[in-house]
Amino acid sequence: MQPAAMIPDPSSPGFWLTGTLDSVEPTLRGAARCDVAVIGGGFTGLWTAIQLLDADPGLRVRVLEMERVGFGASGRNGGFCDASLTHGLANGIAHFPHEIRQLEAEGRRNLGELVAFVEAEGIDCCLEKTGAMSVADHPHQVDGLREFADVAADYGVSLTFFDRKALAAEIRSPVFEAGLLAGPEQTVMLDPAKLARGLKHASLGRGVTIHEQTRAVGVERRAGAVRIRTSTGATLLAQHVVVATSAYSGWLGRLQRLFVPVYDYVLVSDPLTPDQLASVGWQRRMGISDAGNQFHYFRLTADDRILWGGYDAVYHPGNRVGPDLDQRPETFKRLERQFFRAFPQLIGLRFPWRWGGAIDTTSRFMATFGQSLGGRLTYALGYTGLGVGAARWAGGVVRDLILDPDADRLQLEMVRSVPFPFPPEPARSLTVAAVQHELARADERGGRRGLLLRTLDAIGVGFDS
Ligand SMILES: Cc1cc2nc3c(=O)[nH]c(=O)nc-3n(C[C@H](O)[C@H](O)[C@H](O)COP(=O)(O)OP(=O)(O)OC[C@H]3O[C@@H](n4cnc5c(N)ncnc54)[C@H](O)[C@@H]3O)c2cc1C
Numbered sequence: 001m002q003p004a005a006m007i008p009d010p011s012s013p014g015f016w017l018t019g020t021l022d023s024v025e026p027t028l029r030g031a032a033r034c035d036v037a038v039i040g041g042g043f044t045g046l047w048t049a050i051q052l053l054d055a056d057p058g059l060r061v062r063v064l065e066m067e068r069v070g071f072g073a074s075g076r077n078g079g080f081c082d083a084s085l086t087h088g089l090a091n092g093i094a095h096f097p098h099e100i101r102q103l104e105a106e107g108r109r110n111l112g113e114l115v116a117f118v119e120a121e122g123i124d125c126c127l128e129k130t131g132a133m134s135v136a137d138h139p140h141q142v143d144g145l146r147e148f149a150d151v152a153a154d155y156g157v158s159l160t161f162f163d164r165k166a167l168a169a170e171i172r173s174p175v176f177e178a179g180l181l182a183g184p185e186q187t188v189m190l191d192p193a194k195l196a197r198g199l200k201h202a203s204l205g206r207g208v209t210i211h212e213q214t215r216a217v218g219v220e221r222r223a224g225a226v227r228i229r230t231s232t233g234a235t236l237l238a239q240h241v242v243v244a245t246s247a248y249s250g251w252l253g254r255l256q257r258l259f260v261p262v263y264d265y266v267l268v269s270d271p272l273t274p275d276q277l278a279s280v281g282w283q284r285r286m287g288i289s290d291a292g293n294q295f296h297y298f299r300l301t302a303d304d305r306i307l308w309g310g311y312d313a314v315y316h317p318g319n320r321v322g323p324d325l326d327q328r329p330e331t332f333k334r335l336e337r338q339f340f341r342a343f344p345q346l347i348g349l350r351f352p353w354r355w356g357g358a359i360d361t362t363s364r365f366m367a368t369f370g371q372s373l374g375g376r377l378t379y380a381l382g383y384t385g386l387g388v389g390a391a392r393w394a395g396g397v398v399r400d401l402i403l404d405p406d407a408d409r410l411q412l413e414m415v416r417s418v419p420f421p422f423p424p425e426p427a428r429s430l431t432v433a434a435v436q437h438e439l440a441r442a443d444e445r446g447g448r449r450g451l452l453l454r455t456l457d458a459i460g461v462g463f464d465s
Contacts, residue, residue, distance in 0.1 A: 013326055014355035015268040015307075016193035017075040021068050025204075028211040028234040034060040036402065037228055037236050039216045040244035041065030042074035043387065044380055046199035047395030048242050053206040055403055061208045062236060064228070066215035070196030072246055073387065076357035078266065078297045078309055080132060080287045081388040082187045083111040086414070087365035088386065089157055090148070095364050096414050103414060104155055108185055110393040115188060123198030126191040126302040129184035132287040135167065136177040137342065138443075141291040145180045158183065171288065172281045173342045181286065189287050189299055192388060217251065219243075221373045240402050243379040246387075247358035250319045252379075257421035258368060259382050260432060261321045261358040265331045266309035267339070268301065268353035272346075277304055279345040293439040296338065306349070308339045313359075313436065317429040321358045328356055359385045363420040367394045370418065371401060378402060382419070 036052055038045045041063050049061050065071070085107040086092030092100040118127055136142045149159045162170065162179040170179065203210060215231040219241055228236045243252055247261035272280075282300060289297040289310070296310040312331045332354045340347050362368055362382035367390055371378050378401045380394040387394075397415055400407035409415060422428050 013071065013323070013357065014076045014193075014266065015301075015305075015353040016079070016191055017068075017070060020075075020191075020193040020197055021070065022197065024068065025065075025200075025210040025212045027232065028062075028064060028214040028230055028236060029232070031235045031237070032062070033237045034062045034209070035238065036061045036240045036242060037226075037238035038063045038242040038244055039228065040072070040246065040248075041069040041196075041200070041210065041212065042072045042244060042246060043196065043199070043391035044246065044394055044398075045242065045244035046196065046203055047392045048244060048380075048398045049203045049208045049395075050199065050206060051395050051399040052402070053203075053208060055399055057206070061203075062238075063203065063208060063210045064214045064216050064230065064236065065210065065212045066231075066248075068212050069200045069210065070193050072248065073357045073359060074196045074391075075193040076266070076355060077192050077388060078287070078299060078307060079190050079192045079388065080187055080289075080297060080299070080386075081111065081114065081127075081190050082132070082386055083107040083185065083389060084386060085110070085366065085390045085393055087384050089152055089155060091365050093151075093155070095366070099413055101155060102412070104157060106393065106409065107389070110396075111185070111188070111389050114389060114392050117202075118190075118195070118198065121198060121202050123195065123202070125194035125198055126189075128189045128285055128302075130187075130189050130284055130286040131181055131183045132187035132189075132289070133162075133170070133179045133181045135171075135173075135179045135288055135290050137173075137175045137290045138292070139177055142178040145178050145291060149180055157186065168281075170281060170284060170286075172279065172345070174344065175342055179288075187287060189285070190388070191302065195388075216245075219252070219373070219377060221376065226373055226376050239376070241373075241377045242398055242402075243377060244381070244398075246381050246383075247360040248321055249360070249379070249381055250321070254372060255379060255381065256319060257424075258419065259319075259360045259362050260315055260422055260428065261319055262361045262385075263312075263314040263316070263325055263328070263356045264310060264359050264385060265312060265314075265328055265335065265356040266307060266354070267332060267335050267351040269306045269308075270350050270352060272300075272304045272306065272349070276346055276349065280343060290342075292443045294443055296335075296342075298339075305353075306339075306346075308335060308351070311335060311338060314356075315429065315432045315436075318425055319428075325358075326356045327354070331356070359383075360387075361385075363422060366390070366414065367397075368419050369394070369397055369401065369415050
């Protein structure tokens with residue numbers, strides 16, 4: 001539980017990370033060697049390191065993290081840990097209709113294993129097996145939710161529809177018209193920074209060497225190996241390199257066409273008083289998101305604050321990322337206004353915590369994998385805002401690419417195929433702006449998608465957070 005008296009620190013990247021990270025692992029200095037070097041200490045990098053060691057305990061694995069473990073999206077997100085590997089079932093059906101049943105089964109197995117790992121390792125990350133609810137906050141969304149429950153059932157996903165009255169018994173808002181609840185086999189809620197901290201210790205306990213405050217600036221092929229250079233002039237020679245730098249992957253030129261970094265913003269309130277909590281209900285404590293193209297996600301923290309995030313998805317031209325983009329007052333104001341529209345009974349509630357983080361968006365909204373440098377460099381990125389659970393599965397794919405190239409799951413089309421690339425600037429900024437404009441218009445027009453979106457849907461290309 002976070003201490004209630006914790007003071008918001010404007011220089012910190014958020015509520016979860018403040019006070020959570022413990023000892024700093026030493027920066028890489030001089031020249032070192034290892035079998036596998038993992039660049040990026042988020043969920044992808046840490047799960048990869050853990051699964052490599054679990055498969056081969058003799059491997060020498062080092063993780064290089066430019067800031068602190070969990071500094072990126074992994075320590076800043078909403079903490080919805082979902083079984084989907086495809087940014088939701090609907091997106092999975094759209095892209096991989098012949099494979100989606102297998103992907104759904106893989107995703108549920110992955111979530112079950114993730115929860116079992118957290119329990120077996122004793123990781124305190126406030127994991128709550130609550131499930132998650134999608135709510136309609138406009139009448140036109142109600143039929144869509146009801147119909148989707150039937151579609152999901154065909155794919156083995158059990159969702160429960162709540163009409164307005166039934167929903168009001170779960171969560172009280174004048175604007176929620178209906179809801180669709182997924183159970184804990186589909187979504188669990190957790191404190192992401194505490195999970196990152198737990199994975200850091202699970203890695204260290206297996207013999208992984210972690211170097212924090214160590215930024216990789218280049219990789220080059222050497223005879224039978226890859227040499228990584230860091231910003232301080234240290235080098236690491238590895239048989240194999242894993243790039244797990246997510247929305248920050250612009251440092252590696254060959255990944256730039258695959259993704260756009262999109263900033264997503266979050267507010268966290270003061271703890272609710274018992275009366276305030278009673279006024280919203282929310283006894284099952286499930287995570288909730290609303291059903292528009294521009295959507296909010298919201299949840300209770302372990303100490304009964306409300307986290308409320310989403311809606312704006314901000315692209316900064318040139319794939320720009322950096323701490324100067326973590327604060328966006330106009331988005332925070334909009335989020336507050338929208339929160340009190342949903343929960344007018346909480347007017348007066350303060351949101352002292354506010355931050356943003358970069359999401360690695362691909363044109364098909366799910367992870368993509370690949371190798372280069374003669375198969376000695378492997379990358380995984382692109383979860384597009386739904387990577388808390390999927391990053392563990394991706395770490396398993398990366399492990400298989402390195403240690404077990406005949407593994408069945410490497411035959412999946414989702415693993416083998418590549419998303420449609422984003423164009424270079426200035427066309428990239430123009431494309432993103434046009435799609436965002438159309439998504440907002442579709443929400444205003446009762447969900448009807450215009451020509452641009454329908455064309456992109458038809459060729460399997462899109463933009464999301
Ligand atoms: C605000 C927000 C809310 C979100 N909400 C949810 C949610 O509720 N549920 C969900 O499933 N997903 C959510 N996501 C997405 C989810 O957090 C990510 O998909 C997931 O954390 C990605 O993990 P990762 O390890 O690939 O990336 P990251 O966690 O970003 O890790 C990449 C790491 O690489 C490091 N790095 C970068 N460049 C270098 C370099 N050159 N050298 C060394 N290190 C480097 C970074 O410092 C960073 O720590 C959200 C994301 C954001 C930003």
